Amino acid sequence: xxxxxxxxxxxxxxxxPRPAVTVDCVVFGFGEDGLSVLLVRRGxxxxxxxxxxxxGFVREKEGLEDxxxxxxxxxxxxxxxxxxxxxxxxxxxxxxxxxxxxxAFYALVKELAQPPLRATGDAAAAKWFSEGELPDLxxxxxxxxxxxxxxxxxxxxxxxxxxxxxxxxxxxSALQTLYxxxxxxxxxxxxxxxxxxxxxxxxxxxxxxxxxGRPARLYRFDKDAYxxxxxxxxxxxx
Amino acid sequence: xxxxxxxxxxxxxxxxPRPAVTVDCVVFGFGEDGLSVLLVRRGxxxxxxxxxxxxGFVREKEGLEDxxxxxxxxxxxxxxxxxxxxxxxxxxxxxxxxxxxxxAFYALVKELAQPPLRATGDAAAAKWFSEGELPDLxxxxxxxxxxxxxxxxxxxxxxxxxxxxxxxxxxxSALQTLYxxxxxxxxxxxxxxxxxxxxxxxxxxxxxxxxxGRPARLYRFDKDAYxxxxxxxxxxxx
DNA sequence: CTCTTTAGTGTTAGCTTGACACTAATGGCG
DNA sequence: CGCCATTAGTGTCAAGCTAACACTAAAGAG
Numbered sequence: 001x002x003x004x005x006x007x008x009x010x011x012x013x014x015x016x017p018r019p020a021v022t023v024d025c026v027v028f029g030f031g032e033d034g035l036s037v038l039l040v041r042r043g044x045x046x047x048x049x050x051x052x053x054x055x056g057f058v059r060e061k062e063g064l065e066d067x068x069x070x071x072x073x074x075x076x077x078x079x080x081x082x083x084x085x086x087x088x089x090x091x092x093x094x095x096x097x098x099x100x101x102x103x104a105f106y107a108l109v110k111e112l113a114q115p116p117l118r119a120t121g122d123a124a125a126a127k128w129f130s131e132g133e134l135p136d137l138x139x140x141x142x143x144x145x146x147x148x149x150x151x152x153x154x155x156x157x158x159x160x161x162x163x164x165x166x167x168x169x170x171x172x173s174a175l176q177t178l179y180x181x182x183x184x185x186x187x188x189x190x191x192x193x194x195x196x197x198x199x200x201x202x203x204x205x206x207x208x209x210x211x212x213g214r215p216a217r218l219y220r221f222d223k224d225a226y227x228x229x230x231x232x233x234x235x236x237x238x
Numbered sequence: 239x240x241x242x243x244x245x246x247x248x249x250x251x252x253x254x255p256r257p258a259v260t261v262d263c264v265v266f267g268f269g270e271d272g273l274s275v276l277l278v279r280r281g282x283x284x285x286x287x288x289x290x291x292x293x294g295f296v297r298e299k300e301g302l303e304d305x306x307x308x309x310x311x312x313x314x315x316x317x318x319x320x321x322x323x324x325x326x327x328x329x330x331x332x333x334x335x336x337x338x339x340x341x342a343f344y345a346l347v348k349e350l351a352q353p354p355l356r357a358t359g360d361a362a363a364a365k366w367f368s369e370g371e372l373p374d375l376x377x378x379x380x381x382x383x384x385x386x387x388x389x390x391x392x393x394x395x396x397x398x399x400x401x402x403x404x405x406x407x408x409x410x411s412a413l414q415t416l417y418x419x420x421x422x423x424x425x426x427x428x429x430x431x432x433x434x435x436x437x438x439x440x441x442x443x444x445x446x447x448x449x450x451g452r453p454a455r456l457y458r459f460d461k462d463a464y465x466x467x468x469x470x471x472x473x474x475x476x
Numbered sequence: 477c478t479c480t481t482t483a484g485t486g487t488t489a490g491c492t493t494g495a496c497a498c499t500a501a502t503g504g505c506g
Numbered sequence: 507c508g509c510c511a512t513t514a515g516t517g518t519c520a521a522g523c524t525a526a527c528a529c530t531a532a533a534g535a536g
Contacts, residue, residue, distance in 0.1 A: 017298045019256065058339075064328040087323060088302065092298075101302070172483085173483070188525070189483090189484085190526095191525065211533090212534070213481035213483070214532040215482090216483055429493075429495085450503070452500065452512080452514045
């Protein structure tokens, strides 16, 4: 039975017209300018020269998430710290070339910087755009981006994914700013710190971040402690 | 641009091997035996005679949700009160015939009874199965069902979708039992009633449900009140 | 040394949650 | 008709959680 899947194209025995299937990724990063999204400039028709989400066609023997990782690696070379399926967009007219169904993913990366952002594959360029300066996007990618933004907002309070947007060591102020940006509202400093620390999933390091003003203690997200607590019925909430 | 999508198959110009795309639906109902799921017995290879989720191929000019509604109507004739995309399953070997990607939906219906459950289209039979008596399912439909069950559990507390499983008029006891079944834990009667009523989205009717024991007041979910409250920043939570 | 900048710290009032037990209304049956 | 069985309906209190609020501490720049 699992053999059948290895027979190659000739085993595609359905008599129906087939849509093409792609994956597209909304990659979020967090930096000085708040939340940013990674876009690529299209090097091919349709929408040549326009900005779009990185993505491409799913190969024949490749899982959907694998396809997303491959495309992202081909076009940008980024290292992801989180990747999850978002939603599948399949309106009949969403691609002018014909029926194309896209399985959208959203991803988080730890630092905006990373290597200078290679742009290869179908992408003519790759660039981070902060939320304020987003251009019009090709296809229905604007909608996809909106859904991803909502999902991020909805999820960050119930799952410890915010840490995936910060470097390994971070200050509590940075964490708070991240939450304020994602949730789009101000948080009280003392209440926030009390809540975060009471979760018992942050490891206090001896390192300090120096900069303007008083040095700030650096913390690390303790994955193990989180896993143990979760197995014990603990529920993350911020 | 929207013209291009109407050109028919010849406008399918991508050079890639194409997976087939299907939709599958997890339909939940609520009755005496708790939560039930609607399954159909397959009338065709592969897995002939096995129970599976209702579903089928997406047509060329049909949206994904439209396809789900059509297949469900063809195979069972049910009237849905809620339908939402769940997740897309695309493991290369999930279908022995070759690459088939399925966009899964989950749906709720107001009453298990409904018309005697027609079984047409590809379905040789259609039947409700309560959670305790679920058979082995074809393909990876067991996994899909599991994901749907989790989603229902996760969502029922934050969105007023529980009402979509009850008739228009219902008792608070019925609502509580529904929540207990979906969440898989006991709830305190007084606390539950206090919380539900304090939301201000239930309309108290003058009707009573008679049966064994003291008659129970019937309530109706007030969609308008909910919509107004929600627009005002109110957040449903139970 | 002074000023600016950012980090760090406790308390209280109001609200929400969870635990808990009895009375009320009806139908069935003896 | 009365009693019993069955389900509906009701209030209080303690504990925990949330939100509001302002000052001191440490460093670098000038």
